[in-house]
């Protein structure tokens with residue numbers, strides 16, 4: 001069976017193999033702590049065994065809910081922020097036709113809300129939703145996050161106005177905690193279909209729970225294959241030797257590079273469908289590792305597009321970065337560059353070649369240039385862009401993140417720093433309970 005592969009060869013001029021392999025025993029130990037739940041943040045390691053625990057029945061239930069929504073709606077609005085929407089968006093965008101919005105297929109279009117507090121965004125979204133049959137999948141683990149709560153209040157009201165309370169109830173699904181939070185109470189009171197996010201799975205590790213799987217199923221993608229891919233990577237990661245174990249090797253190499261002053265990691269792709277894999281990955285690694293004044297800063301670029309904007313910096317800016325390239329071995333479609341008898345554009349030397357051959361040479365040329373410019377390169381290769389290998393990729397990144405966070409000696413499963421902006425915002429908005437903080441913050445203005 002073919003798996004996704006990690007190649008660290010082009011980072012070895014910057015760290016030695018010995019410096020990477022120094023983490024071999026430690027990373028194996030951390031893998032066991034994750035599996036046994038004996039490390040930091042062990043209340044939140046439910047995702048480690050999750051792929052193998054998802055049952056056929058769970059998947060059938062999700063598909064049945066997706067199908068019943070599909071019968072009623074043209075558009076599904078996924079309301080959520082952070083881990084409550086990034087995984088679904090990453091997978092949906094990776095698998096969708098780039099131009100689905102211009103030639104709709106039999107599946108509903110998935111839109112997103114609650115991931116910002118922009119009045120213009122919500123106004124324009126509601127204008128669109130007035131004219132279409134829509135449903136809502138509202139997702140919040142805590143059930144109390146302000147951004148999605150505002151969006152849900154507005155869109156629920158609009159939906160009830162459009163189709164009446166009874167029909168709206170059939171079109172709303174809530175995914176939240178089993179018993180706690182405002183969303184749970186609301187869902188129970190309104191009698192919505194609900195799915196549970198387990199207590200032991202944090203938002204950014206939740207893409208393989210209903211949080212990711214339901215919106216992915218509604219968009220028409222094969223969630224069984226996605227889960228199968230994650231299971232395959234779960235099984236492989238337990239058994240593979242260190243030098244063939246992508247998750248352990250990735251965790252070790254990035255920590256070896258970090259120890260050499262490489263404090264920024266840029267995740268690069270050569271296929272625009274992977275843009276939101278980068279966004280998902282940034283939350284996963286940023287929230288997991290950026291704490292106690294430590295952590296690699298996760299950034300991302302879409303290439304070759306960003307070679308014409310960020311390329312200059314990557315090539316010649318501060319030498320504190322390394323790059324991890326996601327490459328798809330074989331494209332899903334075939335386009336050949338045609339011969340042109342006038343050859344005014346001087347492109348005939350490419351005639352007969354696949355566009356992807358050019359893309360691959362751009363990738364290789366860039367990788368060599370960046371290495372020459374002092375940027376260590378790692379390369380992750382997916383045989384194809386499909387549900388199975390995306391499932392492998394997602395689980396690979398999650399597992400590597402847990403191990404990497406433990407090597408860094410932080411709790412990769414909390415995010416205490418996110419509260420700071422929330423408390424200030426609540427104080428500024430004079431939320432009940434924040435009277436003291438309100439007074440104090442206003443003195444600073």
Ligand SMILES: O=P(O)(O)OC[C@H]1O[C@](O)(CO)[C@@H](O)[C@@H]1O
Pocket residue numbers: 081082083084139140141142143144145148203204287415418
């Ligand atoms: O699902 P919730 O509880 O609304 O949280 C959304 C996001 O907010 C955070 O708690 C903080 O950003 C993330 O960890 C999480 O993914």
